[in-house]
Amino acid sequence: MAINLEKISAILQNFVSSTNDVQGAALVTPDGLPLAATLPGGMDEERVSAMSAAMLSLGERIGGELARGSIDRIYVEGNTGYGILTSCSEDAVFLVLASQAAKQGLLLLEIKRAVTELKTLLQ
Amino acid sequence: MEIMRLVVTGPVGAGKSTFIRTISEIEVVDTDRRATDETADLKSSTTVAFDFGRLQFGPDTALHLYGTPGQARFDFMWDILIRKAHAYIMLVAAHRPHEFRYSRRMLAFMRQRSDAPVILGLTHMDLDKAWSQKDILLALGYVKGSQQPPVIVVNPTDQQSTTRAILTLVQYYFTILQAAPHPQVYEASQPCS
Amino acid sequence: MAITGHLAEFSLAEIFQFLEQGHKTGLLTITPLPEPTDHHTSRSHYIWFQQGRITTAANRSDGRGLVTLIDKRGWLGSHAAGRLLKSCDLSTPAGLCFKSQGILEADQLRMLFYIQVMQQVCALFALEDGWFHFDSSQKTPLSEATGLSAPALDVTLSGLRALKNWTVLEEKLPDPNAALISMIDGKPTLKLKQAEWQVWEFTDGRTSLKEIAKHLQLSVRQIQQIAFRLIVVSLLEEVPILKPVSTPQPPLISSQPPKAAAAEATPSPAKKLPPSSPETVNATREPVSQSFLNNLMGFLKNQA
Numbered sequence: 001m002a003i004n005l006e007k008i009s010a011i012l013q014n015f016v017s018s019t020n021d022v023q024g025a026a027l028v029t030p031d032g033l034p035l036a037a038t039l040p041g042g043m044d045e046e047r048v049s050a051m052s053a054a055m056l057s058l059g060e061r062i063g064g065e066l067a068r069g070s071i072d073r074i075y076v077e078g079n080t081g082y083g084i085l086t087s088c089s090e091d092a093v094f095l096v097l098a099s100q101a102a103k104q105g106l107l108l109l110e111i112k113r114a115v116t117e118l119k120t121l122l123q
Numbered sequence: 124m125e126i127m128r129l130v131v132t133g134p135v136g137a138g139k140s141t142f143i144r145t146i147s148e149i150e151v152v153d154t155d156r157r158a159t160d161e162t163a164d165l166k167s168s169t170t171v172a173f174d175f176g177r178l179q180f181g182p183d184t185a186l187h188l189y190g191t192p193g194q195a196r197f198d199f200m201w202d203i204l205i206r207k208a209h210a211y212i213m214l215v216a217a218h219r220p221h222e223f224r225y226s227r228r229m230l231a232f233m234r235q236r237s238d239a240p241v242i243l244g245l246t247h248m249d250l251d252k253a254w255s256q257k258d259i260l261l262a263l264g265y266v267k268g269s270q271q272p273p274v275i276v277v278n279p280t281d282q283q284s285t286t287r288a289i290l291t292l293v294q295y296y297f298t299i300l301q302a303a304p305h306p307q308v309y310e311a312s313q314p315c316s
Numbered sequence: 317m318a319i320t321g322h323l324a325e326f327s328l329a330e331i332f333q334f335l336e337q338g339h340k341t342g343l344l345t346i347t348p349l350p351e352p353t354d355h356h357t358s359r360s361h362y363i364w365f366q367q368g369r370i371t372t373a374a375n376r377s378d379g380r381g382l383v384t385l386i387d388k389r390g391w392l393g394s395h396a397a398g399r400l401l402k403s404c405d406l407s408t409p410a411g412l413c414f415k416s417q418g419i420l421e422a423d424q425l426r427m428l429f430y431i432q433v434m435q436q437v438c439a440l441f442a443l444e445d446g447w448f449h450f451d452s453s454q455k456t457p458l459s460e461a462t463g464l465s466a467p468a469l470d471v472t473l474s475g476l477r478a479l480k481n482w483t484v485l486e487e488k489l490p491d492p493n494a495a496l497i498s499m500i501d502g503k504p505t506l507k508l509k510q511a512e513w514q515v516w517e518f519t520d521g522r523t524s525l526k527e528i529a530k531h532l533q534l535s536v537r538q539i540q541q542i543a544f545r546l547i548v549v550s551l552l553e554e555v556p557i558l559k560p561v562s563t564p565q566p567p568l569i570s571s572q573p574p575k576a577a578a579a580e581a582t583p584s585p586a587k588k589l590p591p592s593s594p595e596t597v598n599a600t601r602e603p604v605s606q607s608f609l610n611n612l613m614g615f616l617k618n619q620a
Contacts, residue, residue: 031156032171032196050196054172057154065152127604127612180615184608195491198556209604221325224488232556239601258319258338262330264553266337283620290616297609 004121009036011117019110021102023081026095027088027118028052035092052095056085073108082107088115089122128187129292130204131174132229133214134222135193136165138246138279140174142214143190146285147176162194169193172200178289186289195225198232205233210240210296212288214277215263217245217253223262230263240299242292244277322349323446327485329476329548331448332468336368337550343454349445361440363433364456369465371456372429373436379459382410385428392419401459411462429464434474441475444484469549473506476545482537489540490525490554496543497521497555504551515542521555 012025016038026037026045032053034045059074076083081099084107088094094115098107131139144151154172162169174190189204191197205211211233215226233241243263247253254262256274265271275291278284323346331344344363351359363373374381383397392400397414404413411428414420420428440446482489490496498519508516511534518528529539546552 029156029159030171031158031160031162031169032194033160046196047199050171050194051199053156054154054192054197054200057156057171061152061154125605125608127608128601178615181611184611186612207601209601219325220321223326224330228491228554228556231553235555252320254319258334261338262326262334266550267339286616286620290613290620293609293612293616296604297613300603300606300609 003035005036008118008121009038011114011121012036012038015096015110015114019107021099022096022107022110023099024095024097025114026052028093028095029091030056030093040097048095052085052093056087056093059085084108084111086111086115088118092118092122094118124183124185126185126187127209127293128189128207129289130189130191130208130211131214132191132201132205132211132233133193133244134216134219134225134229135162135169136219137193137214137216137222138277139190139193139214140170142244142277142279142285142288143174143176143188145280145282146178146289147188148179149177151176160194171197173204188289195228201229201232202236205237205239208237208239210242210292211237212242212244212292214244214246214279215259216247217256217259218247218250220254220262223259227262227264240272240292240296242273242275242288242295244275244288246277246279248276249278318452319448319450321448323443323448324484326448327488328441328443328448329472329485329544330488331450332472333548333550335365335450336468339368340450340452341366341455342450342452345449345451346440346443347447347449348443349447361436363437364454364460365468366456366465368468370433370437370468370471371465372460372462373433374460375436379457382428382432382460382462385431386420389424391424404458406458408458409456409461409463410459411464415463425462425464429462429466432460432462433466433471437471438475438478441472441479442481469506472549473545476541476548477509482541485544488544490543490547491556492525492529492536492540493557494554495521495524495557496528496546496552499550499553506549506551511538512542512546515539515546516551519552522557524557525554 008027012027016022016025024037024039024043026039026048027035028049029035030053032050034049037045037048039045039048055074055076056071059071063069063071071087073087074085079100081097082102084096084098086094086096094111096107096111131142133139140151140153140155152175154170154174155168156171158167158169170190170192172192176188176190178186178188180186189208191201191204213226213230213233216222230241243260245256245259256276260271260274273291273295275288277288328346334340335344342365344365346361346363347359360377361373361375362377364371372382380398383401386392386397387395400414400417400419401410404410411420411425415422415425496515496519504516511532514532515528518531525539525543526536529536532539543552543554547554
């Protein structure tokens with residue numbers, strides 16, 4: 001079945017505009033190609049996708065070799081914000097960029113909801 | 124522990140991951156993912172971060188091998204890996220002339236970020252469509268009069284062949300080191316004034 | 317050794333650059349794909365090189381291309397060129413023979429060469445695909461030669477300037493985010509067009525193609541095409557712009573309470589990761605010791 005990219009894009013857009021302090025989101029393939037993205041200006045979709053894939057694959061390696069199990073989430077915390085990678089299905093990775101002001105608990109909850117929604121579209 | 128870091132780079136499908144898997148004594152840390160781009164025509168999976176292999180040859184001495192992804196969208200990984208490399212080998216498939224220009228760009232990228240010694244490893248030289256070594260160098264931009272890197276024909280699936288390639292690279296690093304002392308060594312020997 | 321391949325993979329411009337830089341002598345055959353079904357159209361095109369220069373070109377292999385061109389002009393009366401050719405010495409190009417006998421003027425030779433090479437070869441840049449074959453054992457046939465020759469790069473420049481449909485070269489075009497550096501000392505000696513000169517002025521290794529486009533008020537696509545032309549005639553090369561992996565934002569101290577700003581200024585070393593320094597080349601690479609290398613080489617020699 002064809003993946004409904006339009007719907008996926010709509011979910012991302014909605015997620016970015018309706019969640020407080022979220023600056024961007026992208027859904028990418030595990031080999032680093034963009035499926036859909038809503039990113040802050042100046043960020044290159046292809047580059048963001050490739051970086052997400054590289055990060056997730058390394059995370060999964062760490063999970064495996066250092067006995068952390070399968071990876072749900074990778075968290076990058078900088079002094080101006082967060083980058084959070086969530087495994088979405090076998091075929092996609094969900095990246096969220098949020099500002100420093102974001103409330104983490106709330107953010108994770110929103111991500112969880114978006115991922116559930118995205119998963120049904122990716123099946 | 125003293126470690127030498129070597130990078131194996133080159134376009135998609137040149138044989139980088141295979142090379143590292145063949146020579147490494149440990150199970151290679153790979154970051155392969157199923158390919159969904161045009162790479163899929165060539166092979167089913169592709170490296171997205173790096174491959175890592177190791178050769179330990181003494182109690183405190185080891186060779187670390189890093190393989191880069193081939194696609195330009197992972198150029199940040201090229202950047203990360205090349206900066207720490209003592210030397211690197213660029214693998215080029217001799218029978219795919221359409222990749223020569225891409226290889227040339229890759230070399231320019233690496234050279235801009237690192238002055239580490241480089242050698243060229245030509246793969247698939249046994250195929251009918253393979254170009255000659257001389258012609259490949261020319262197509263990669265090494266014209267008459269320019270300094271040419273050492274070139275070795277390599278079969279990434281063959282253990283002896285990959286070992287010879289690594290030996291060539293290490294020997295080349297050695298001669299370069301002999302010819303021009305590293306600036307850091309030179310600075311260290313300067314008296315403080 | 318013969319070199320073969322498909323134009324879709326190794327473009328005509330790249331072949332010419334390769335043959336010029338390698339000072340190659342031989343015959344380049346181009347067969348368009350899919351092959352023309354029309355029987356009046358010749359199947360292949362032939363271009364002869366000598367020391368990297370194009371000496372002549374024809375769309376027939378019987379050695380009668382030049383005399384046919386002369387006949388078409390009607391300069392010598394019908395079929396006279398072929399007869400006259402027979403009286404020519406077999407060691408000089410046909411064109412020079414005609415000239416020394418006073419049959420053709422230098423101007424006429426130049427015109428013939430222009431039609432042979434510039435017109436016929438330039439049209440080949442528009443081929444979507446084709447099969448190429450370079451045979452270095454074939455010398456320029458004297459019956460096709462005017463005695464004139466042109467650097468392959470001149471032909472490339474003209475051919476690519478006239479090219480309308482760039483889809484075949486799409487993936488060969490330089491990256492819009494890359495910059496350009498010069499591959500020659502001083503200024504180019506090739507005759508460049510105004511826009512090409514303007515792009516040439518930006519070969520500083522810092523200005524991206526996108527920015528050049530903005531400066532010159534041309535589209536990025538146009539700049540990519542101009543840059544590609546200058547790259548395949550060996551004037552330029554594209555280089556990636558050395559940029560930090562991330563551009564850290566300057567902290568907005570004025571908008572922060574003084575306490576937070578102070579805390580920001582003195583980070584506890586345990587918590588904060590040291591920033592990597594992408595600008596410094598080889599900062600983290602210490603040379604390997606001599607004894608290490610000796611051991612390693614001994615080890616590898618045993619293995620190989």
